[in-house]
Each structure stands twice: as structure tokens, then as C-alpha cells.
Amino acid sequence: xxxxxxxxxxxxxxxxxxxxxxxxxxxxxxxxxxxxxxxxxxxxxxxxxxxxxxxxxxxxxxxxxxxxxxxxxxxxxxxxxxx
Numbered sequence: 001x002x003x004x005x006x007x008x009x010x011x012x013x014x015x016x017x018x019x020x021x022x023x024x025x026x027x028x029x030x031x032x033x034x035x036x037x038x039x040x041x042x043x044x045x046x047x048x049x050x051x052x053x054x055x056x057x058x059x060x061x062x063x064x065x066x067x068x069x070x071x072x073x074x075x076x077x078x079x080x081x082x083x
Contacts, residue, residue: 008039037065044068 022028041048044065054062063071 040065040069044072 022031037051038048041051046062046065046068051062051065054060
């Protein structure tokens with residue numbers, strides 16, 4: 001789990017170095033939002049590009065990331081042994 005978190009942070013740091021930071025608070029918020037979506041999609045095994053394309057083009061063939069996270073957490077809870 002620690003390696004995953006470090007990889008997520010490293011992604012953000014590399015992006016910040018390449019683009020030399022952000023110019024506004026709104027830009028920082030957008031950057032953080034998109035990075036969060038990208039990391040969540042990667043963890044769920046979903047192509048971030050296809051997810052964005054699905055949403056931007058109003059197709060909605062893919063479930064929302066929130067629904068996928070909920071579904072994944074239910075699967076993990078069912079896999080736990082009884083107390």
C-alpha cells in the first residue's frame with residue numbers, strides 16, 4: 001500500500017516539475033481533480049482516456065468511478081473472513 005501511495009505522489013511531483021506549477025487556485029484545483037481521477041481509474045483498471053472520452057462525449061457507457069469504487073469495496077468486504 002505504501003508503494004502505491006508513493007507512486008501516486010510521484011506522479012503529481014513529476015507533473016508539477018514538467019509544467020512548473022500552476023498559475024491560479026482554479027488551475028491547482030483542476031489539476032488535483034484530474035490527477036485524482038487518473039489515479040483512481042488506474043487503480044480500478046480503467047483507461048483514464050476512455051473514461052474521459054465516455055464522459056465528455058455524453059455516452060456514459062462506463063459506470064461512474066464512484067460506483068466502481070463502491071462495487072470494489074463490496075467485493076473486498078465479502079472476501080473478508082467472518083469475525
